[in-house]
Amino acid sequence: xxxxxxxxxTLSVQEGDSAVIKCTYSDSASNYFPWYxxxxxxxxxxIIDIRSNVGEKKDQRIAVTLNKTAKHFSLHITETQPExxxxxxxxxxxxxxxxxxxxxxxxxxxxxxxxxx
Amino acid sequence: xxxxxxTPKFRVLKTGQSMTLLCAQDMNHEYMYWYRQDPGMGxxxxxxxxxxxxxxxxxxPDGYNVSRLKKQNFLLGLESAAPSQTSVYFCASSxxxxxxxxxxxxxxxxxxxx
Numbered sequence: 001x002x003x004x005x006x007x008x009x010t011l012s013v014q015e016g017d018s019a020v021i022k023c024t025y026s027d028s029a030s031n032y033f034p035w036y037x038x039x040x041x042x043x044x045x046x047i048i049d050i051r052s053n054v055g056e057k058k059d060q061r062i063a064v065t066l067n068k069t070a071k072h073f074s075l076h077i078t079e080t081q082p083e084x085x086x087x088x089x090x091x092x093x094x095x096x097x098x099x100x101x102x103x104x105x106x107x108x109x110x111x112x113x114x115x116x117x
Numbered sequence: 118x119x120x121x122x123x124t125p126k127f128r129v130l131k132t133g134q135s136m137t138l139l140c141a142q143d144m145n146h147e148y149m150y151w152y153r154q155d156p157g158m159g160x161x162x163x164x165x166x167x168x169x170x171x172x173x174x175x176x177x178p179d180g181y182n183v184s185r186l187k188k189q190n191f192l193l194g195l196e197s198a199a200p201s202q203t204s205v206y207f208c209a210s211s212x213x214x215x216x217x218x219x220x221x222x223x224x225x226x227x228x229x230x231x
Contacts, residue, residue, distance in 0.1 A: 001176065006159075032218050043121070043207050043222030044160070089159060093218060101167045102148055103211050103218045104175065107159035 002027045004092050006108025013080050014116050021088055021111045024072040029095035033073045034105070035064060038087045047088075048075070080115045087112050118143050121223035123208050129229045130198040138193040138226050140208030147213035149191035150175070150220065151183060153204040160207065166191055167213070198230045 003026040013019045025033075031052040036044035050057045050064045050073065057064050061080075066073040077084055087110045094104040124139045140149065147168050152160040162175030166185040180202060182194045191210075195202060205227050209220040 004159075009157075034219070036222075041224075043209075043224050045222065046219045049219070100173065101213065102150075102165050102173070103220065104150075104162055104165060105160075105220065106176075107161070109157055109159045 002030055002092050002094055002106040004090060004106050004108045006090050006111060008111060009109065010112045010114070012114045012116060015080060015082060017080055019075075019077045019080055019084070019113055019115075021075045021090070021113070022072060023074070023090035023092075023108050024070075025092040025106075026071070027092070027095050028068070028071060030092040031095075031098075032093035032103075033064070033066060034091050035062075035075045036089045036091065036107075038089065038110075040086075044089060077113075080113075082115050082117050085113055085115045120144065121208055121210055121221050123206075123223040123226050125226060126224070127227050129231065130195075131231055132199060134198050135194070135196050136198065136228075137195075138206055138208075138228075140191045140193070140210075140223060141189055142191075142208075142210040142221070143189065144210060144221065145188070146210035146221070147188075148211045149185065150209040150211075151181070151191065151193045152207045152209065153177065153202075154207060154225075155204050163193065163206075198228075200230045202228065203230045204228060 034049035038044040063076040090108040091105040151163040164183040
């Protein structure tokens with residue numbers, strides 16, 4: 001199955017600085033790459049996603065870039081705020097999802113982001 | 118809308134005991150999923166369902182069973198709990214349309230097996 005690696009595992013930034021989290025995936029047939037934010041004691045929540053036919057996507061202070069050739073994608077958060085502090089997970093959609101009809105995801109191991117006021 | 122709800126929020130079991138975790142969604146989603154989350158390992162898919170009455174194995178299905186008798190509910194069962202099943206369990210649901218692959222997660226159930 002798909003193998004998703006995520007770095008770094010922890011990241012501390014000063015408020016107002018940018019944060020970048022990187023992920024690599026192993027299966028070139030994966031076609032969907034979401035990023036989830038998990039706050040303490042809660043379930044993950046989608047913050048941005050990208051499909052394999054797009055190289056970059058932005059939503060206000062958050063952006064995701066995808067390099068299909070190198071099989072890696074990154075989350076960029078600009079002008080970080082204390083409320084951005086959370087654990088962030090990247091994921092890749094299973095190549096067999098189109099056949100099974102499901103949307104199965106393989107997740108990275110998470111990055112704990114701390115924004116220092 | 119409540120979204121995705123999970124019952125119970127916390128549970129402590131002794132080795133060998135059984136239990137069922139309940140997931141309910143009110144978004145009329147076709148697909149539902151059960152994940153476990155362990156420190157340093159992210160979320161791993163246990164079982165999933167693409168519709169009422171259908172279930173399939175995910176990445177780590179051993180020791181678990183599931184049922185989807187109603188579209189809005191997805192049950193996860195542990196027949197004989199083991200300490201290795203100590204984890205936080207998340208349920209999720211999603212539409213079946215290719216227009217949106219987003220999964221909506223519940224708040225989680227923290228299970229400890231002693």
